[in-house]
Amino acid sequence: xxxxxxxxxxxxxxxxxxxxxxxxxxxxxxxxxxxxxxxxxxxxxxxxxxxxxxxxxxxxxxxxxxxxxxxxxxxxxxxxxxxxxxxxxxxxxxxxxxxxxxxxxxxxxxxxxxxxxxxxxxxxxxxxxxxxxxxxxxxxxxxxxxxxxxxxxxxxxxxxxxxxxxxxxxxxxxxxxxxxxxxxxxxxxxxxxxxxxxxxxxxxxxxxxxxxxxxxxxxxxxxxxxxxxxxxxxxxxxxxxxxxxxxxxxxxxxxxxxxxxxxxxxxxxxxxxxxxxxxxxxxxxxxxxxxxxxxxxxxxxxxxxxxxxxxxxxxxxxxxxxxxxxxxxxxxxxxxxxxxxxxxxxxxxxxxxxxxxxxxxxxxxxxxxxxxxxxxxxxxxxxxxxxxxxxxxxxxxxxxxxxxxxxxxxxxxxxxxxxxxxxxxxxxxxxxxxxxxxxxxxxxxxxxxxxxxxxxxxxxxxxxxxxxxxxxxxxxxxxx
Numbered sequence: 001x002x003x004x005x006x007x008x009x010x011x012x013x014x015x016x017x018x019x020x021x022x023x024x025x026x027x028x029x030x031x032x033x034x035x036x037x038x039x040x041x042x043x044x045x046x047x048x049x050x051x052x053x054x055x056x057x058x059x060x061x062x063x064x065x066x067x068x069x070x071x072x073x074x075x076x077x078x079x080x081x082x083x084x085x086x087x088x089x090x091x092x093x094x095x096x097x098x099x100x101x102x103x104x105x106x107x108x109x110x111x112x113x114x115x116x117x118x119x120x121x122x123x124x125x126x127x128x129x130x131x132x133x134x135x136x137x138x139x140x141x142x143x144x145x146x147x148x149x150x151x152x153x154x155x156x157x158x159x160x161x162x163x164x165x166x167x168x169x170x171x172x173x174x175x176x177x178x179x180x181x182x183x184x185x186x187x188x189x190x191x192x193x194x195x196x197x198x199x200x201x202x203x204x205x206x207x208x209x210x211x212x213x214x215x216x217x218x219x220x221x222x223x224x225x226x227x228x229x230x231x232x233x234x235x236x237x238x239x240x241x242x243x244x245x246x247x248x249x250x251x252x253x254x255x256x257x258x259x260x261x262x263x264x265x266x267x268x269x270x271x272x273x274x275x276x277x278x279x280x281x282x283x284x285x286x287x288x289x290x291x292x293x294x295x296x297x298x299x300x301x302x303x304x305x306x307x308x309x310x311x312x313x314x315x316x317x318x319x320x321x322x323x324x325x326x327x328x329x330x331x332x333x334x335x336x337x338x339x340x341x342x343x344x345x346x347x348x349x350x351x352x353x354x355x356x357x358x359x360x361x362x363x364x365x366x367x368x369x370x371x372x373x374x375x376x377x378x379x380x381x382x383x384x385x386x387x388x389x390x391x392x393x394x395x396x397x398x399x400x401x402x403x404x405x406x407x408x409x410x411x412x413x414x415x416x417x418x419x420x421x422x423x424x425x426x427x428x429x430x431x432x433x434x435x436x437x438x439x440x441x442x443x444x445x446x447x448x449x450x451x452x453x454x455x456x457x458x459x460x461x462x463x464x465x466x467x468x469x470x471x472x473x474x475x476x477x478x479x480x
Contacts, residue, residue: 003092005186009040011047011209012192014054015202021046026182026209031099031328032319032363038097040185043210045218048177051206052224055148055175058203065145065173069124072171075198076120080113082194090159093186098155099284099327099364101320108159108187111446115164118446119467123171126467131475138478143471145173146250147226150219152212152240153188154231155181155330156286162188164446164461165229166195166205172470174227177206179216183330185209212236217243225249227470231288232256234409234455252459252469254452256384257412260293260405261441262427264398265300267417271439273307276390279415279441281315281368284329285388289413289450291441292385295401298394305353305372305392312354312368319363328364329387335364338387345371345380350391376404384410398427406432411453415441434460 008025010017024042029035041047058064064072083090091105100108128141149169153162158181169176180188192207208215216236220228221243228251230240237255244251261279263272279291296304318324329335335358342356355369369389374381380391395401405414414433416424428436434451437443444450449463459469 003088005038005093005096007038009038009186009189009209011041011043011051012189012196012205012207013047013051014206015196018047018050020044021050026211028097028186029183029331030096030363031330032096032321034332034362034364038186040182040189040209043179043208043215045214047208047210048215048218048222051177051208052148052219052222054203054206055177056224058201059145059147059175061201063201064170064175064204069126069171072173073120073123075200076116076123076167076171078198079194079200080116080120082197083109083113083116083191085197086190086194090187090190093190094159095320097186098158098184099320099330101323101327103323104283104320108157111160112163112191114446115160116167119164119167119171122464122467126172126471128473133477136480138480140476142474142476143172144474145471147174148224149174149176149227149229149470150222150225151176151178151229152216152219152232153178153181154288155184156283156288158184159187159191161231163191164466168466168470170200170204172467174470175204177208177219177225179212179219180207180209182209182211220244221246223247228252229469230254237457250469252461253457254288254412254450254459254461255455255457256288256386257290257410257452257456258292258382258384258408259289259410259413259415259433260295261291261415261417261437262395262401262405263294263296263300263304264416264418264420264423265297266419267300268419268439269300269304269307272417273304273311275417275439275441276308277311277315277368280390281312281326281388284326284366286329286386289435289442291415292390293381293405294390294392295395295404296392298396301392301394305370308390308392309353309370312370315368317359317365317367326368326388329366330364332364334386335366338366338385338389341380341383341385342369342389345374345378345391348378348380350374350378350380355388376407382408398423402427402430406430409455412456413437
């Protein structure tokens, strides 16, 4: 594939492409080489002020609300169509600023279009209800948008995650200021171009790249936002929630996980190993719902570990441009953190089956990593690596497996591997997680609600349920 990444990218505010107010820039690094591939305007508090003001003007003008819901849906369809024009460039930047393969870069475009078309189709189906109060009275409900939605999206999947939040906001009549991730911001600027070409009203979508402590903090604490959507770490999520509390505004929070897959003695071990490997090694484990813990019945523990090790070592690791099975982690900072946590696991007494140390080459590469001999109280059994590392813990009884699986602060996802349907239901009922996958990891899709329990956050993204996080109910009572 031919193509070259633009040297410099500006922020998208009020339908215009703007330098940072103070002229600063951020260098964007290719995680496969460690080299700088582009610069982006470094948004700060002044840029956030400008973006929020644009979003407020657009909301107050009722530019979206005066469109019929069906017309707002058609707008999503048009954005999806316009993304076809940018598919090659998006795939290229996803490979070089995010570490994906070229094929997976194109898949990001397809997934984004799927979100846009799904929510476009729902735009005219979000209905209120009539409440009977008796003779001479009419009472009904309508869905009312919050106003200006502040959105902060993660670097591991900025395009589809950002697009689905924007789509939910726009079809319900909200306007958006989105802070794109400084580690992987480029695809969202191309999404902004698609929005502009599709005819999205000026100010309805604003995208600003900036450092979290500057632009992110300025956005969530801004006095003129009405709603927050955040995906990121628990530590940063706490600061976002403190800002939301000061403003008394609602927030949709997705804060990561330490998801456990329970493997019973009767599981199909070949299928389980294949699915578990995909669940933790896809995108180098940089997925919040990755299968980062495996709880394996003691009778099949050794056999499954050997099958999982075989899945790990057969995976090629290298740059996306070489179409390797697994690419780099996002940054030097993240590689250092993952490797340090691996060292902690060894110090805690866990057994390193494979991996655990960076590859001696340019870029930020860690091979697939497996730990056994792990106990539930170890740091590596409780802390999120956000990398290609799985810890394996044995169990003897189903109740013990449930206790271990529910024994962390997280509750994002969980899995069950068994041929026994009754046992699968029993386990799924007792797992504290926003989604439970049975005999495959990541069962679900655009249509299925996604979100966490406990410290993994609250609110739901994806599916019809996501729309309820972008509206509030207004009741209208009339005496005839």
